[in-house]
Amino acid sequence: MNSPRLLLVIPCYNEQEILHLTYAELCRYYAEIKDRGLVAQDSKLCLVNDGSRDKTWEIIEELCAKDENVIGVKLSRNFGHQSAIMAGLEKNMDDFDCFITIDADLQDDINAITGMIEKYREGARIVYGVRSDRRSDSWFKRFTAEGFYTIMQKMGVPVVFNHADFRLMDKRVLQELGNFREINLFLRGVVPLIGFKNEKVFYSRLERQAGESKYPLSKMLLFAWNGITSFSTFPMRLVLYFGFFNFFVAMLIVGYILFSYLVGYTVPGWTSTMLPITFFSGSNMMALGLIGEYIGKIYEEVKGRPRYIIEKVVNE
Ligand code: UDP
């Protein structure tokens, strides 16, 4: 097999503190694997600016000017991590054999790339980077991440445990990925649905090298919630079960009321009026809210809006 042409795709949102370092590290690493013939000489780097409000784009343009192996893609605004990845991938789909997506903050160990390419050369079309240890994460992040992957799996979404968006895909997989048109694209859930031969490469997650996380708690929870509700109608079924349960309880209460009436034991009671009202209106609200959530999803999807808008490409 000839050395494959590899494209590294890196979504960047307000990453001015780290971009130079990331570029330097990746360049050094690229030189090494190109020398060893692991990847083709014309393998490149694609930096996608996801509507950063700092100097990220200026830095990307600077890097593009001095290195023709850097492709700069500028989105017209912030579209989010997943869309930024898709923009970088789809824009360059025809020019490369395989693609690796990696975060800008060097938290994913770049040395795992070698293993990914080897697995690819042995025939895998998808290679997942899996964190074998999360010592660098806070206990809170570890706890919520564990919960998230467990819930996803229990609901039948085939997520790969402890795998984020550090993965290799080949051109064929990318073409198929293009057929998943949802705007709320959740790559960790979608990619395993594509099938084909896949492998895992393990690495330990490092500390963010500079700057701070672009996923504060609120954004992280929203991401998890989107992941769950775009992939499974299980929460809706839970509401159905809950509805059945409510109905059963309501019948018991009706029985009690009738019994009280028949034996002439009707004390005007505040508790017995308020309790069911509160309980049932509460559960109704919950059910409606959840249904609303799915209707909202349908609403977003039927609009068929673009996932991202590319404003400019440098070194195309
Ligand atoms: N990112 C992005 N758009 C966003 C948020 C994040 O492109 O709206 C990028 C960010 O620059 C980084 C990657 O997505 O390269 C992962 O973000 P981060 O490291 O902040 O997330 P964490 O590792 O803390 O989960």
Ligand code: MG
């Ligand atoms: Mg990070």
